[in-house]
Amino acid sequence: MIAVGEKVLMRGCEAMAEAAIRAGCRFYAGYPITPQSELAEYMARELPKYGGVFIQSESEIAAINMVLGASVTGTRAMTSSSSPGISLKQEGISYLAACELPAVIANFSRGGPGLGNIAPSDADYFQATKGGGHGDYRNIVLAPYSVQETVELTHLAFDLADRYRNPVLILCSGLIAQMMEPVEFMPFREEKEEKPWALRGARGRPSMVIKSLYLQDVELEGHDLKLQEKYKEIREKEVRVEAQHLEGAKLVVVAFGTAARVAASAVEEVREEGLPVGLIRPITLFPFPTDFIRKAAEGTDRFLVLELSGGQMVEDVELAVRGRVPVEFYGRMGGVVPSPEEYLTEIKKRL
Amino acid sequence: MYTDLMVSGFGGQGVLIAGRLLSYAAMRENKHVTFFPAYGPVMRGGEAYCTVVISTRLIGSPVVRNPLTVIVMNLPSLLSLEPRVKPGGLLIVNADLADRSHSRREDIKKIFVPANTIAEGIGSGRVASMVTLGAYIEATGAVTLQNAISCLDKIITEKHREFLHLDEEALNKGAEFVRAGHRLQDTGIR
Amino acid sequence: MKLVFDRPRSMKDKPMHFCPGCSHGIVHRLVAEAIDALGLRERTVAVAPVGCAVFMYEYMDFDVTEAPHGRSPAVATGIKRSRPDLFVFTYQGDGDIGAIGLAEIISAANRGENFSVVFVNNTVYGMTGGQMAPTTLLGQRTTTTPRGREAKTEGHPLKMAELISGLEAPYYVARVAVDSPAHIARARKAILRAFQIQVEEKGFSFVEVLGACPLNWGLSPAEAIKRVQEELIPCYPLEIFKDKEQAVM
Numbered sequence: 001m002i003a004v005g006e007k008v009l010m011r012g013c014e015a016m017a018e019a020a021i022r023a024g025c026r027f028y029a030g031y032p033i034t035p036q037s038e039l040a041e042y043m044a045r046e047l048p049k050y051g052g053v054f055i056q057s058e059s060e061i062a063a064i065n066m067v068l069g070a071s072v073t074g075t076r077a078m079t080s081s082s083s084p085g086i087s088l089k090q091e092g093i094s095y096l097a098a099c100e101l102p103a104v105i106a107n108f109s110r111g112g113p114g115l116g117n118i119a120p121s122d123a124d125y126f127q128a129t130k131g132g133g134h135g136d137y138r139n140i141v142l143a144p145y146s147v148q149e150t151v152e153l154t155h156l157a158f159d160l161a162d163r164y165r166n167p168v169l170i171l172c173s174g175l176i177a178q179m180m181e182p183v184e185f186m187p188f189r190e191e192k193e194e195k196p197w198a199l200r201g202a203r204g205r206p207s208m209v210i211k212s213l214y215l216q217d218v219e220l221e222g223h224d225l226k227l228q229e230k231y232k233e234i235r236e237k238e239v240r241v242e243a244q245h246l247e248g249a250k251l252v253v254v255a256f257g258t259a260a261r262v263a264a265s266a267v268e269e270v271r272e273e274g275l276p277v278g279l280i281r282p283i284t285l286f287p288f289p290t291d292f293i294r295k296a297a298e299g300t301d302r303f304l305v306l307e308l309s310g311g312q313m314v315e316d317v318e319l320a321v322r323g324r325v326p327v328e329f330y331g332r333m334g335g336v337v338p339s340p341e342e343y344l345t346e347i348k349k350r351l
Numbered sequence: 352m353y354t355d356l357m358v359s360g361f362g363g364q365g366v367l368i369a370g371r372l373l374s375y376a377a378m379r380e381n382k383h384v385t386f387f388p389a390y391g392p393v394m395r396g397g398e399a400y401c402t403v404v405i406s407t408r409l410i411g412s413p414v415v416r417n418p419l420t421v422i423v424m425n426l427p428s429l430l431s432l433e434p435r436v437k438p439g440g441l442l443i444v445n446a447d448l449a450d451r452s453h454s455r456r457e458d459i460k461k462i463f464v465p466a467n468t469i470a471e472g473i474g475s476g477r478v479a480s481m482v483t484l485g486a487y488i489e490a491t492g493a494v495t496l497q498n499a500i501s502c503l504d505k506i507i508t509e510k511h512r513e514f515l516h517l518d519e520e521a522l523n524k525g526a527e528f529v530r531a532g533h534r535l536q537d538t539g540i541r
Numbered sequence: 542m543k544l545v546f547d548r549p550r551s552m553k554d555k556p557m558h559f560c561p562g563c564s565h566g567i568v569h570r571l572v573a574e575a576i577d578a579l580g581l582r583e584r585t586v587a588v589a590p591v592g593c594a595v596f597m598y599e600y601m602d603f604d605v606t607e608a609p610h611g612r613s614p615a616v617a618t619g620i621k622r623s624r625p626d627l628f629v630f631t632y633q634g635d636g637d638i639g640a641i642g643l644a645e646i647i648s649a650a651n652r653g654e655n656f657s658v659v660f661v662n663n664t665v666y667g668m669t670g671g672q673m674a675p676t677t678l679l680g681q682r683t684t685t686t687p688r689g690r691e692a693k694t695e696g697h698p699l700k701m702a703e704l705i706s707g708l709e710a711p712y713y714v715a716r717v718a719v720d721s722p723a724h725i726a727r728a729r730k731a732i733l734r735a736f737q738i739q740v741e742e743k744g745f746s747f748v749e750v751l752g753a754c755p756l757n758w759g760l761s762p763a764e765a766i767k768r769v770q771e772e773l774i775p776c777y778p779l780e781i782f783k784d785k786e787q788a789v790m
């Protein structure tokens with residue numbers, strides 16, 4: 001067993017599995033897909049040692065529904081996949097959100113659309129943050145940019161999922177799944193959360209139902225309003241964002257996940273040359289740091305959004321900036337991971 | 352300090368193990384390090400490669416298009432990776448499986464190590480990648496040789512423990528090969 | 542004469558919404574009785590389908606969760622595996638189990654999951670208005686087979702009980718009907734047996750119940766019962782296809 005504070009070299013998706021177990025995850029179901037099958041393999045090996053359940057399901061559809069079942073009983077449960085598999089999970093995610101069931105879903109995304117390829121991409125931003133499945137719902141979306149942060153956000157994901165009884169997506173590119181980095185783990189979580197809503201048999205209490213069907217329009221609207229209230233609270237309390245060098249920055253770069261780490265390197269370099277460039281890195285994609293970016297727009301001339309996609313988060317940045325200053329975009333697709341030099345060129349072009 | 356390395360060869364040549372050992376040693380020296388292996392169907396063709404980035408600062412990208420240093424363990428790797436080495440960079444070639452006549456670049460430093468011959472001399476051709484890694488460490492000083500040797504038991508799985516002393520000797524022999532006349536002044540490490 | 546109709550403890554005191562002559566009402570009752578008989582009410586978590594039986598939770602007085610259309614066997618797997626002490630069953634229709642959820646039911650059965658399935662085969666999609674189901678009989682007219690189901694284009698009726706019993710893992714597989722008091726008595730026994738097998742942790746148990754959907758068949762309740770007897774049962778024989786206990790005896 002890995003000791004707390006011991007530094008080990010580990011693949012991102014395996015580190016996530018270890019962190020999930022430490023965060024109290026006791027149920028995992030999944031279907032193999034590159035580049036994250038090692039997460040399932042890790043769970044298959046380790047989870048039973050902690051009294052947890054691992055199931056290789058017949059499909060991603062089955063996996064998310066098994067997670068739904070486990071969550072119904074109040075068990076901390078997760079599934080993971082990569083882009084095409086996450087598309088199949090959307091039905092189940094919508095049901096989880098509607099039934100207000102906690103669950104953690106990891107998407108180590110790859111090049112798309114369609115079968116695409118297995119190279120790192122971040123083009124599932126829309127799907128993750130705007131719902132993805134049907135109906136008025138939101139996932140909490142966390143976007144780590146290193147193996148260490150993947151571990152930290154995995155713990156956070158389980159806590160937020162329980163606190164808000166809502167699915168939490170961990171969205172990162174396949175690069176983070178496969179890359180090994182030094183990482184330290186947090187202690188095993190001891191406390192057991194109370195879940196009075198969980199179905200464990202009507203012993204000593206009236207029978208209960210978990211459902212999402214409300215045939216009366218007004219009744220369903222009431223349920224939807226309750227969900228909206230929750231999303232509002234999440235927006236108010238759970239925004240996480242990292243920023244550097246905003247003071248006096250003429251250009252502010254906005255990037256998340258894999259693009260953000262390449263961007264951070266590039267920004268460090270231009271700062272050393274004395275150029276006024278800042279960086280904003282959203283860690284929560286929902287809730288999005290809208291207010292933070294809006295405020296930053298008051299002190300800069302221009303934004304540059306860098307993504308591993310054709311331009312998705314840029315729409316949220318534009319909404320936040322509200323036309324106050326220009327918002328420019330540079331993206332690479334298809335699994336291309338840009339180099340810091342490439343970003344450096346894009347940054348300098350705009351100064 | 353910043354350096355990066357690509358190691359490439361046939362599957363089974365120990366390419367990934369060499370990369371992981373270097374990464375582990377860098378971690379022990381409290382440096383930032385990323386190890387990024389080739390994964391998925393590309394591995395089916397029997398090709399294996401990985402990229403290691405070591406830095407005293409946050410590492411932007413674990414993927415490198417033009418590496419500062421490359422170790423090639425066979426001819427296909429030499430042909431595909433030599434053109435990608437940064438000008439002024441370093442290329443370490445397993446001379447037993449990739450003849451120097453195929454090497455074209457004049458703007459990079461090159462070390463031809465008869466890695467298989469040296470490895471077989473120790474007792475097993477399987478440790479050829481450790482010979483080239485030893486050469487790399489000696490030539491670049493990316494990590495200390497002693498540290499790399501001390502990390503071996505963290506990287507080598509139970510199953511291969513019996514080869515541990517061979518791995519150690521291979522690292523030493525690779526380093527000696529460079530020390531005996533191939534020491535490089537400027538290795539491109541910045 | 543006063544008609545005494547005592548409600549099983551596992552049922553709420555609520556009128557059911559099903560059409561006159563619909564079989565779901567009877568099957569609900571049989572399920573509730575079996576749960577009472579085995580004293581399982583306080584440790585039951587049932588999975589309701591998407592179909593006419595979706596409102597099961599309105600009538601049953603034990604814990605019930607909903608599942609997406611066809612996914613009940615996966616949801617039940619998640620419940621039972623994370624809490625093996627619970628009594629878990631799915632209640633599914635023919636569209637739910639034989640079309641959209643075929644992969645989930647076959648896979649759960651093949652794993653030998655220790656939960657029970659009650660499957661009501663009424664040969665149509667009841668809830669959505671009587672479209673063809675995988676179990677629709679040859680020649681049967683539905684809203685999507687206006688000229689009757691044809692083997693050449695729509696294939697043959699899907700025999701779920703036979704299909705499931707062909708797998709190695711399932712412990713008990715039976716087909717029953719609820720068209721007559723005698724058949725209802727046998728159905729009651731089969732459901733009880735299926736549930737008992739789960740309680741004894743023996744594995745997967747499956748009961749297919751031939752039911753009537755008078756509304757979508759365009760028949761009166763009495764005519765619908767006749768159709769079950771004259772058309773459904775000849776196509777779907779009432780049998781215990783598999784009982785591992787019996788096999789060893």
Ligand SMILES: Cc1ncc(C[n+]2csc(CCOP(=O)(O)OP(=O)(O)O)c2C)c(N)n1
Binds near residue numbers: 592593
């Ligand atoms: C994904 C999805 N597709 C379609 C539907 C619409 N739908 C609801 S019930 C049903 C068929 C139900 O038929 P069956 O399972 O035979 O149950 P019955 O109503 O006959 O008891 C369908 C297609 C749905 N709810 N979800």
Ligand code: SF4
Binds near residue numbers: 563564668
């Ligand atoms: S439509 Fe058919 S299955 Fe549905 S309630 Fe009416 S009779 Fe029953």
Ligand SMILES: [Mg+2]
Binds near residue numbers: 661666
């Ligand atoms: Mg039906």
